[in-house]
Amino acid sequence: MRVHVIGLGGAGGRIADRLAAEHDPDPFLAGVNAFDTDTDALGTLDALGEERRYRFGDAAGGDGLGGDLHAGRRLGDAHASELGRAMDDQRPSLAEAFLIVVGLGGGAGAGAAPALAEELSRLYDAPVYAFGFLPTPSETEEPDDGDGPGSASAGPSGAATSSGNEPAPPTPHRPLAERNAARTLDALSDRCAAVFPFDNAAWLRPGETLGGARDRLNGVAAERIAALFGAGETPDGTATPQQVLDASDVARAVGSDGEIAAIGHATQQVESPDEGSRFGLGLFGSSEPAEVDASAAVSAIETVIRKATRGKNTIEVPEGRADRTLLVVGGPPAWLNREAIADGRRWLAEETGSDAILSGDAPVPDGDAVSAVVIRSGVDEPDRIRELRETIA
Numbered sequence: 001m002r003v004h005v006i007g008l009g010g011a012g013g014r015i016a017d018r019l020a021a022e023h024d025p026d027p028f029l030a031g032v033n034a035f036d037t038d039t040d041a042l043g044t045l046d047a048l049g050e051e052r053r054y055r056f057g058d059a060a061g062g063d064g065l066g067g068d069l070h071a072g073r074r075l076g077d078a079h080a081s082e083l084g085r086a087m088d089d090q091r092p093s094l095a096e097a098f099l100i101v102v103g104l105g106g107g108a109g110a111g112a113a114p115a116l117a118e119e120l121s122r123l124y125d126a127p128v129y130a131f132g133f134l135p136t137p138s139e140t141e142e143p144d145d146g147d148g149p150g151s152a153s154a155g156p157s158g159a160a161t162s163s164g165n166e167p168a169p170p171t172p173h174r175p176l177a178e179r180n181a182a183r184t185l186d187a188l189s190d191r192c193a194a195v196f197p198f199d200n201a202a203w204l205r206p207g208e209t210l211g212g213a214r215d216r217l218n219g220v221a222a223e224r225i226a227a228l229f230g231a232g233e234t235p236d237g238t239a240t241p242q243q244v245l246d247a248s249d250v251a252r253a254v255g256s257d258g259e260i261a262a263i264g265h266a267t268q269q270v271e272s273p274d275e276g277s278r279f280g281l282g283l284f285g286s287s288e289p290a291e292v293d294a295s296a297a298v299s300a301i302e303t304v305i306r307k308a309t310r311g312k313n314t315i316e317v318p319e320g321r322a323d324r325t326l327l328v329v330g331g332p333p334a335w336l337n338r339e340a341i342a343d344g345r346r347w348l349a350e351e352t353g354s355d356a357i358l359s360g361d362a363p364v365p366d367g368d369a370v371s372a373v374v375i376r377s378g379v380d381e382p383d384r385i386r387e388l389r390e391t392i393a
């Protein structure tokens, strides 16, 4: 489906930028914008040129808000229609969905997100979804380096980033991050069709800091966003899915009441059928792709569906249970074994207890992997969300 992604604040901007870097020509990415009060943070974005970045809130003087959610809300309310207009060059009216991406523990992004969600719902019919990073517990803890509250705690000195050996950016101490996140989750649930939380802490490896791991985590987040919204959106004229997935399927699966939804995803490399047959094609002029061994296809599909379901999701799904589930299996057409997908769907119904399972396929003609994306909505409250809510109870 064609999605318009709006990254708000530091974290949101980095995801918007990453999606643009990795998927700009892909048809699913209908539009991308990054909005922040922080001029420097916007300046670090590489893939989004000036025309897709926008600094708002002169009252912040070009800085971040240091986690001040009230200031963020005020700026969001005052500037929501200006942000809506700043998207116009990206042709938001063509989008089939909007996705607001935000770090829920901050001030600028979390503050502006509810007002922007409301503004987009007012202007367009397409559903507005939110993808929000949950703060790690260590962000709110007092730094133990003796510098006192408010100082930047870089975590263990010498920590490296997940993408190289350069020093990790410090993870700012944000005493209010958990309360900001709880308030913003509530506000977004009231205004968005569905909320996809991403549990930063659950994705950290032992000893890692958020600053050090953020590139890797952002890679996972961008990949899952692309897996969900890119599913079924193949470039024109390549291959037609047997079971087409469209924006209304996703809308039905995730619902429209602001429920929490989780995104599971897995891929497995497979041999492209064309590779093995290139010699044959040249010799006999056949345009038929080579056959794929059925048992290999069945096993690849079974594996990716199970991994996408039981492997780490964007947020823990208690007992694996969900009211509604969406399954999309992708890969080279010769690997998309109908029976295996139908079996996977039955397994998923049992695993999740979902009454409603929607499924589609996403053929990738020259792909070299089979993949599955599993969206679960109407899940029981994950522990981390309960912990966050308790901070404002």
Ligand SMILES: Nc1nc2c(ncn2[C@@H]2O[C@H](COP(=O)(O)OP(=O)(O)OP(=O)(O)O)[C@@H](O)[C@H]2O)c(=O)[nH]1
Residues within 6 Å of the ligand: 008, 009, 010, 011, 012, 014, 036, 038, 063, 064, 065, 066, 067, 068, 102, 103, 104, 105, 106, 107, 108, 109, 110, 133, 134, 135, 136, 139, 174, 177, 200, 214, 215, 217, 218
């Ligand atoms: N996964 C991930 N999480 C991030 C990243 N940056 C920040 N976060 C999380 O998002 C929260 C908000 O941080 P930012 O997005 O920088 O905050 P902001 O919206 O710019 O708000 P202010 O700094 O208060 O102006 C933090 O508390 C972290 O939990 C990132 O690059 N990746």
